[in-house]
Amino acid sequence: MKMFRNARPVLSAAALAATLALGYAGNAAAQQAMPPGGNAGSSDMNGTQGNATVGGSSSDDSSAGNTNGGGMPQVQQQGDVSYVSGGVGQDESKALQAAQRSWPLSLRFTGRNAEFLADVRVQLTNAHGASVLDTTSRGPYMLVRVRPGRYTVHASHNGVEKTSTVTVGSNGSARAAFVW
Known part of the structure; x- marks a missing residue:
């Protein structure tokens, strides 16, 4: 105008x-x-x-009503684990990519042709096999705040499960990418 x-x-x-x-x-x-x-x-x-x-509202789990600002989706909590997922829209995608370095674990979900995937079932188990996170990703990026340690990530999309083992250090970020 x-x-x-x-x-x-x-x-x-x-x-x-x-x-x-x-x-x-x-x-x-x-x-x-x-x-x-x-x-x-x-x-x-x-x-x-x-x-x-x-x-x-600030209590919903969409990026439109979040309290995080900057396009970040709402942070969720499951037990001792905090996580955020999304990235379908450009604002969310950029915000999640920029935030990766401040989260202990970063996950990415794409198809063979690098297309972004959503609705990926994610289960994170600790070194003892106990589930610490069981949720569904709302987009291609999931950032997870967990304690340092060794974890197994089970990711399932359209009935196909992928598994990756990650070690989350006390001062760094672990990353895992899943391609279907």
Whole structure:
């Protein structure tokens, strides 16, 4: 949108989306839903993001309503293990790739032609054979925060299981890539 001196948009992008969702008669309701100063989660002319949650609550597990920011999907918890998975969209993919170095274990799931895979069943067992994580990846990247040690990763996609053994060090990141 081209802006002229002393001109400002009538509605922020978030208000416009809410108006369209509610119908034109809902314009007043959409504007009332905006926080003081408007622009809930929308970009201003400088590209600065607002800090309101748009697209979900902070308790959902989608990237739209997460509290992590920067395109990162919501961090999940299973027992003592924290993990995050996704990367289907470009923002999530870039965010997960950038975050890999700060997570002890990084997993990637692709097809033979390097296409990204989602819905990969992942089970992580420790050196004693006990399951420490049993979940389904929401995209081609999964980052896992586990204690240092030796683990076996069982990954299954479309009925085909792959296995990899990884050693998570106390100061480094272990990586495993699975190709179907």
